[in-house]
Amino acid sequence: MAKATKVIRVDRLDQCANTGKQAALKAVVAEWRVQAQILANEQWFLWQYTGQCNKMHGRKYPDSPLGAARVQMCRHQVVGVIDGHLASLADQFKSMVAQSSLTTEQKHRLYRINKARAWQHRLPPTFKTAPFVDENDLRLARTLFRRLLKTHRKPSFRFINVVMDERAVKCAKASDSKVVDYWLTLPTLERDGRQFRKIAVPLKSNDFAEGRKGQRLTTWQMNLNKDGVLSFGRLTDVKKPFEQSVETYQVRTPVLALDWGMNTLFASSEGDLLGRGTLDKISALDKTICAIARGQQRHGLKPRDSARYCAKVSAMRGYLKTEVNRIFNRLVATRAPGHLVVEKLDFRNPNLSKRMNRLISNFGRGVIKDKLADLGSKYGITHEEVNPAYTSQECHNTACGYVDRRNRDGQQFQCRACGKQQHADVKAAKTLRHRCSDDALKPLHGRTAILDVLVRRYLERFDRPRWSALSRPRSRGAALDPRLSNPHFADWTAKARSLHGL
Numbered sequence: 001m002a003k004a005t006k007v008i009r010v011d012r013l014d015q016c017a018n019t020g021k022q023a024a025l026k027a028v029v030a031e032w033r034v035q036a037q038i039l040a041n042e043q044w045f046l047w048q049y050t051g052q053c054n055k056m057h058g059r060k061y062p063d064s065p066l067g068a069a070r071v072q073m074c075r076h077q078v079v080g081v082i083d084g085h086l087a088s089l090a091d092q093f094k095s096m097v098a099q100s101s102l103t104t105e106q107k108h109r110l111y112r113i114n115k116a117r118a119w120q121h122r123l124p125p126t127f128k129t130a131p132f133v134d135e136n137d138l139r140l141a142r143t144l145f146r147r148l149l150k151t152h153r154k155p156s157f158r159f160i161n162v163v164m165d166e167r168a169v170k171c172a173k174a175s176d177s178k179v180v181d182y183w184l185t186l187p188t189l190e191r192d193g194r195q196f197r198k199i200a201v202p203l204k205s206n207d208f209a210e211g212r213k214g215q216r217l218t219t220w221q222m223n224l225n226k227d228g229v230l231s232f233g234r235l236t237d238v239k240k241p242f243e244q245s246v247e248t249y250q251v252r253t254p255v256l257a258l259d260w261g262m263n264t265l266f267a268s269s270e271g272d273l274l275g276r277g278t279l280d281k282i283s284a285l286d287k288t289i290c291a292i293a294r295g296q297q298r299h300g301l302k303p304r305d306s307a308r309y310c311a312k313v314s315a316m317r318g319y320l321k322t323e324v325n326r327i328f329n330r331l332v333a334t335r336a337p338g339h340l341v342v343e344k345l346d347f348r349n350p351n352l353s354k355r356m357n358r359l360i361s362n363f364g365r366g367v368i369k370d371k372l373a374d375l376g377s378k379y380g381i382t383h384e385e386v387n388p389a390y391t392s393q394e395c396h397n398t399a400c401g402y403v404d405r406r407n408r409d410g411q412q413f414q415c416r417a418c419g420k421q422q423h424a425d426v427k428a429a430k431t432l433r434h435r436c437s438d439d440a441l442k443p444l445h446g447r448t449a450i451l452d453v454l455v456r457r458y459l460e461r462f463d464r465p466r467w468s469a470l471s472r473p474r475s476r477g478a479a480l481d482p483r484l485s486n487p488h489f490a491d492w493t494a495k496a497r498s499l500h501g502l
C-alpha cells in the first residue's frame with residue numbers, strides 16, 4: 001500500500017445562519033446526494049467493465065443544477081468512497097482465501113490478484129516475479145469476489161456529506177465580531193447570470209478546533225444530519241504533528257492485550273479493568289431500547305419508526321464511542337503500549353439482549369477499528385487481531401495450559417488442574433497476549449482447531465491420569481482428575497477408562 005500523503009482530521013464548527021440561508025444550503029445537500037448516487041452508478045458500471053473507477057470519467061457539462069465544478073468534486077468523493085469499500089472487501093477476500101482449503105501456492109496467487117485489485121480484469125495481470133497467475137486463478141478470484149459483492153451492500157450515498165474545495169468555498173476570519181469566528185462563502189443552486197449566487201455563512205469555532213495542530217486545508221465538509229441540523233467541518237492535515245508525536249512517543253509496554261470484559265468494557269494483560277460503569281449504563285439503555293422495540297412491535301410497527309428508539313440507539317452509540325476513546329487515551333497515557341493485541345472484534349455479552357449485542361457488535365467494531373487506526377497514525381502503535389477461542393477457559397500458567405469450561409466461575413478464574421487463580425478477564429487478556437506469539441495457534445481459524453491443539457498440547461505434558469484419585473472412593477476434597485469429567489477430553493477419558501477397566 002502506498003504511504004498516505006495526508007492524514008486528515010475533521011473538526012466540527014457550528015453555523016448560525018438564518019433560516020433562508022439554511023434552506024438554500026439544505027437544497028445543495030439534497031442535490032449533492034442525488035448526484036452522488038448517479039455518479040456512483042456510473043462508476044460501478046465502469047468498474048464492472050474495466051476493473052477500475054475513474055475520477056475523470058463523465059461528461060464535461062453534466063446536466064445537474066450543481067454545475068460542472070461541483071459535480072467533479074462530488075465524483076472525486078464518490079470514487080473515494082467506492083475505493084474504500086473495495087479496500088475493505090479486499091481485506092475480507094484475504095481472510096476468505098486464508099480460511100479456504102486451497103493449496104498454499106493457489107492462495108499466494110489469489111493474494112497477488114487481490115493485492116493488484118485485479119478481480120474484475122479481463123486478462124490476468126502480468127507480474128515481474130513469481131508467482132505468476134493464469135486465467136484459472138483470475139476466474140476463481142472473480143467468483144470469490146462476486147460472492148463478497150453480493151453479501152456486502154454497496155455504500156449508500158443517501159446521507160453523504162458535501163465535500164467542497166477552494167473552487168467552491170472561501171473561508172475568511174471574522175475580525176470585527178465577538179459572536180462569529182469565520183465567514184464561509186459558498187455557492188447555492190440559484191444562478192445569477194452565469195455564476196451561482198453565493199451566500200456567506202457565519203461559523204462559530206471552539207477550543208478543540210482551534211487547538212488542532214497541523215496544516216489547515218481549503219477543503220470543507222457540509223453535514224446535514226437526520227434531524228435536519230446543518231453543520232460544517234474543517235479539514236486539517238495532521239501528518240506532520242502526528243509524525244512528531246510518533247517520534248517522541250516512548251513505548252513502555254511492548255505488547256499489551258485487551259479483552260472485552262464481562263463487567264468492564266476491557267481488561268488489559270497488565271491487570272487494568274477499564275470502563276467499569278460502561279456496561280451498567282449500556283444495560284440500562286438496553287432495557288429502555290428493548291421496551292420501546294417491544295411496544296412498537298405490539299402495534300405492528302418497526303422499532304426504527306420510533307423517534308425515541310432512534311434517539312436512544314444514537315445515545316448508546318455516542319456513549320460507547322466516547323468511552324472507547326477515553327479508555328484508549330488512558331491506556332496510552334498509563335501504559336504507553338507499542339503493540340496492541342485485541343480479539344477478533346466480535347462483541348458479545350450474555351448479559352445484554354440479542355438486539356443490543358447486534359447493535360454494539362455492528363457499531364463497536366467500527367469504533368474500535370477507527371481508534372486503532374488513529375493510534376497508529378498518531379503514535380505509531382501497531383495492532384493485530386487474534387482468534388479468542390477458549391481464551392476464557394485456558395489456564396495462563398505456561399507450564400499447565402489446561403482448558404476447561406469450569407475453570408471460569410463468573411469473575412473468578414481458577415485452574416482445575418494446577419489451581420492457579422486470577423481475575424477472569426485479566427487472565428483472558430494475558431492468554432490473548434501469549435497467543436499472538438504462539439506460532440501453532442496463530443494461523444488457526446475457527447474454534448475446534450484451537451481446542452484440538454490446546455488439548456493435544458496438554459496431553460503431551462500430562463498423559464497419565466491421576467489413578468490414585470480414581471481408585472479411591474470419592475471423598476470430599478479428593479482431587480479427582482478433572483479431565484475425566486471434561487467433555488473437551490472425552491476421547492482421552494474413554495481410552496483411559498477402557499485401558500484400566502473402569
Ligand SMILES: [Zn+2]
Pocket residue numbers: 395396397400401402415416417418419420
Ligand atoms: Zn493450570
